[in-house]
Amino acid sequence: MAELPHILFVINSLAGGGAERVLLSLLGLSRPLLESFTFSLALLDDEPRAYAPPEWLDIAQLDTRFSLPRSLLGLDRLVRRRKPDLILSFLTRANVASIAVGGWHGIPVIVSERVETSSHLGNSLSGRIARQMVRIAYPRAQRVIAVSQGIADDLADHYGVARDRLEVIANPVDMKLIRELADTAPVETGLPQDYAVTVSRLTVTKNVALPIAALARSGIDLPLVVLGQGPEADALKAQARELGVADRVFFAGFRENPYGIVSRARFFASGSNAEGFPNGLVEALALGVPVIATNCASGPAEILAGTRREAISGLTEAQYGMLVPVNDTDALADAMRRMEDPELRARYAQAGPGRAAHFSPEKARDAYWAAIAAELAACGKS
Numbered sequence: 563m564a565e566l567p568h569i570l571f572v573i574n575s576l577a578g579g580g581a582e583r584v585l586l587s588l589l590g591l592s593r594p595l596l597e598s599f600t601f602s603l604a605l606l607d608d609e610p611r612a613y614a615p616p617e618w619l620d621i622a623q624l625d626t627r628f629s630l631p632r633s634l635l636g637l638d639r640l641v642r643r644r645k646p647d648l649i650l651s652f653l654t655r656a657n658v659a660s661i662a663v664g665g666w667h668g669i670p671v672i673v674s675e676r677v678e679t680s681s682h683l684g685n686s687l688s689g690r691i692a693r694q695m696v697r698i699a700y701p702r703a704q705r706v707i708a709v710s711q712g713i714a715d716d717l718a719d720h721y722g723v724a725r726d727r728l729e730v731i732a733n734p735v736d737m738k739l740i741r742e743l744a745d746t747a748p749v750e751t752g753l754p755q756d757y758a759v760t761v762s763r764l765t766v767t768k769n770v771a772l773p774i775a776a777l778a779r780s781g782i783d784l785p786l787v788v789l790g791q792g793p794e795a796d797a798l799k800a801q802a803r804e805l806g807v808a809d810r811v812f813f814a815g816f817r818e819n820p821y822g823i824v825s826r827a828r829f830f831a832s833g834s835n836a837e838g839f840p841n842g843l844v845e846a847l848a849l850g851v852p853v854i855a856t857n858c859a860s861g862p863a864e865i866l867a868g869t870r871r872e873a874i875s876g877l878t879e880a881q882y883g884m885l886v887p888v889n890d891t892d893a894l895a896d897a898m899r900r901m902e903d904p905e906l907r908a909r910y911a912q913a914g915p916g917r918a919a920h921f922s923p924e925k926a927r928d929a930y931w932a933a934i935a936a937e938l939a940a941c942g943k944s
Contacts, residue, residue, distance in 0.1 A: 567938055569601040570646035572637065572656045574628075576605060578612035580841055581652045581676045584733050584926075590616050591927045599934075604640055606633050606656055630695075633659040641667055647943045648672065648934060654683075654692060661699040670704040670937045674731075678716045678859045681767075681836035697721045704937050707731050707930070709839035711870060712860020729933060733839040734923035737848040737915065740821050744849055747822025753812055757785040758898070759827035759851075761820055761842045762834065764792030769889065771801055772833030772856070776894035778805035782902060784828065785810045789820045825849040829901045829910075835888055837861045843883075844921050847914035852907045853883035854897045856890075865917065882917040883910055 571589065576582050589603065593616070602620035607628055615621060622640055626632035637659050641649075650672045651660035657673035664671035679696050683689040700706055701722045707729050708714040714730050717723040758777070762768040770788060777786050788798070788811060795813065802811040817823065824830065830846035832855040839861045846853050847865075855862040857878075863871040867880035877893045878885045884900070886893035901907060 566598065566600045567647040567943055568644065569599055569934060570604060570641070570644060570649045571601060572604045572606070572649060572651035572660050574605070574653050574656050575607040575609040576611040576613050576615065577607075577609040580733070580838075581674075582613055584676075585652050586613050586615055587734055587736070587923055588927050588930055589619060591923055592931065593618065595931060599931075602644065602646075604637065606636065606659070628655075630655055630659065634662055637663045638666065641669065648938055650674070650930070650934065652676065654679075654696065657703075658695050658699045661703050665702060670941050670943075671702075672705045672707060672933060672937060673700065673703045674707045674709070675700075675713055675717065676709055677838035678710075678713050678836060680716050680720055681859055693721075701727075703727065704940070705729060705933055707933060709733050710837075710861040710864055712864070713838065715870075716859070729929075731926055731929040731933070732921050733841055733844075734926035735841060735844045735848060735918055735921045736923050737918055740845055740848050743819045744821035744825040747819050750814070750823055753787060753814065753823070754785040757787045757812070757827055758829050758831055758901075759787045759789065759824055760831050760833070761789040761824060761846075762792075762832065764788075764790050764794040764798060766794060767835050768792075769833040769835045769856075770794065770798055772889060772891060772894060773831040774798060774802055774807065774811055775805065775891045776831075776833075776898055777810065778807045779891055780895040780898040782898055784898075785812060786831075787812045787814050787823060787827070789814050789817055789823060791816045821845070821849060824851060827851050829854060829898075829907065831894070831898070832856060832862070833889075833894065834858050840865070844918050847882060848918035850911040850914050852901060852910035853914070854894065854901065855883060855885060856888045856894075857885040858888050879906070882913050 604622045606624050606626045608625040624636040626636045648670050649660045649664050651657045652674045660671050683692045711730050714728045718725050760773050802808040829852040857863050857871050857874050863874050866883035884897045886897050
């Protein structure tokens, strides 16, 4: 009997983050495919695992200590032993290493890009180096999977990736699990009964300062609950004090299960300057919570309006939520005032779950394995 094709998945580690959670979700749902493929997971760095992988999954633990040269050497040794038929990787360093090692051994490589490279990597020296590595490596991958059309466009327009090698597969969002977690979450004490909510890591890029400023300017008498932690926490608290809304902005910190709080919110607000794929936005839709989001690169316009962000201008009441320009306090304040309309909120609450269902884990899993099968067939390894 012919051996089954062996797929090697590669990621930096399972230390925590959206990419790690998505990859484990896809692998966990892929167990039935062991009848058609064998597959294993390589972790480049030996870090504590924030997420538990399936017990049946074959894992190769490397220790490359966050170094690209060590990642190249360690992955090369593993590939020589395992002899995979295809490599699929997540995250920039793992992607660059996989493309290089795959090229050395004549193995097709698919990489998954989770962020818009131009906005995410920044203009620091390390960011410029990383962008140059992407520019050199990514065009050599057999296929690049982007989690939004905006990311795909950025890679085609600025990093030389041929459009016929690009594919968009959105992040999976498990509606059933999210609703179960919302229903079983304990009722929070110390929070107001009625509030808006934002869920984000507290960084400059996520721009939680925008919904705080918009709340102060909106004139509406509604508290804002901020879920998340990060380096901007103290600055955001100082901003709330300076704007006179410290008594209406509740910094509730990080919650492993935020869904009970999110599900009870009047609306969800995102002020982000840049996204890869805004999971929190889709999770709010899944819970029937109306959404306001900045029209940033990339994802919100695709999710809420079903179109590219360039097609949206100004404050827009889109089909599944409201979009406002990036860093526009007046527009977001206006959107918050419009969300005072119970009929508008009811319309968005009804539309949201149907839109969220488009991003099911099973749909993402099937799309990834279809891409794998197509590349194996293209090189005669199916």
